[in-house]
Amino acid sequence: MSGDGKRLRPALMLLTTEAFGGSIDKTLAAAAAIELLHNFTLVHDDIMDRDKTRRGRATVHNKWDINVALLAGDGLVALAYETLLETPSHEILAISKLFTQGLIEVCEGQAMDIEFETRDHVLTEEYLEMIGKKTARLLSMCAQIGGLIAGANQEECDHLNNFGMSLGVAFQIQDDLLDITADENILGKDFGSDIKQHKKTSILIYALEKSSAKQIDEIQRVYKQKEITATDILTVKNIFAETGALRHAKKLADHYFSTASQSLNKLADRAEVTFLKQFLNLVLNRKA
């Protein structure tokens, strides 16, 4: 927890409370809870993905062992709820239900992600459903809880939900891009780890649609290997560039960022959306 994570989720929650004129003091517990919950998903996902580093440090199961990481993750869920339940709000039951729904969908999304690894073909719609659950739901939950604590009404919560979902999908597609294009030292995790782990990202799905027979053979040869080398990753990256898959992913991310921005515009009458627009731009321009 002391690492240099972006604290994206608590920041979004606190900013949403502020955007609705609420006091962030009341949101601090829930904001800490979502960061704990997010870290739970990282610790368990790192076990499943066999990732060796995270944010430039050894992952828990790598530094200790799988049992320690398994229990640490479980403990983080428990501490997340303990913290969440300290939220001083009459909406604590609704907040707890949103939080729990987020946890359920994160598990479902991770299950889909893991299952996709063993499949030859994944549809774009399936990919979007997966990242909706795995990534976007927690962001939409943050915006909704931040709003609820500040007294946002149901209609406003619906817009916040849409905002968070679009932002989350954009964020994940951007993540797919960063995995293959960012500097490993800035990224803080293995370069090309999605390819190494046979992940079906938006980039791969598009590239397969646009590839020549020879390029498809090449991609499939790499993805069928148990151990994927740095050279393999560069081969795949070149095909991603040649087929326009990298450009396409960038366009797709931008589309969702723009949809998120439109959801914010609908709130402009009753909330200070500048805070949230600045947050959106911060995410849009991130390098890791």
Add this chain to the structure above:
Amino acid sequence: MSGDGKRLRPALMLLTTEAFGGSIDKTLAAAAAIELLHNFTLVHDDIMDRDKTRRGRATVHNKWDINVALLAGDGLVALAYETLLETPSHEILAISKLFTQGLIEVCEGQAMDIEFETRDHVLTEEYLEMIGKKTARLLSMCAQIGGLIAGANQEECDHLNNFGMSLGVAFQIQDDLLDITADENILGKDFGSDIKQHKKTSILIYALEKSSAKQIDEIQRVYKQKEITATDILTVKNIFAETGALRHAKKLADHYFSTASQSLNKLADRAEVTFLKQFLNLVLNRKA
């Protein structure tokens, strides 16, 4: 969830509600939630303990793989909270906090249990703290939540807490005994699995205190092996019998059963404790 588990925890919760004159309809959601939470602990513990069977069936990580079991466990926690939060009670916040405290201590207890496996010596007090967290806390939580839903006051909840804690400690010591003395077919899991997994049970701790130098050597020889055979288990079982450790564990369990019964007597003025006494006897006389 469709297996033939004893449903001990939901039964205790429902009986406590009835003992205080409450309607079990209001307790059904919380009772289902605790069974889901208990099953989460089983699925994750089975990964950590490398158990191959549970309740006569293959464990999740054995039937599928570790990733599936890890995620199934995570999903069970999420579903447990989803179900709990449907409890129709004004005490839902207090109930959720008790539930969360139970989850935290279960994780702490499991961490102690795993850590003890790698230690040469564990004190009886440490063992009792471990099973208090790992086993007894969830039972005390069941009694308290069952009482809260039926309107039990703070003093009554304190007695229910004491009752559940004593019952849980008795239950776990009995479990240690059954692991080495029960019929494997009735037990539904591997005979002597505690010894195979280098568990520091109440029986082993006492046996080490009372053993001759030769017996200690023999026990240590077995526990130092990575793979422990059926013959090894019988050797250790004989020492457990010779040193009086089996008899002592039986006495210790009976002591805690009796303490649990005394806690119930303190509730006799305002609750129908016969239900709970019958439950206690049911546990006391179990064969698996």
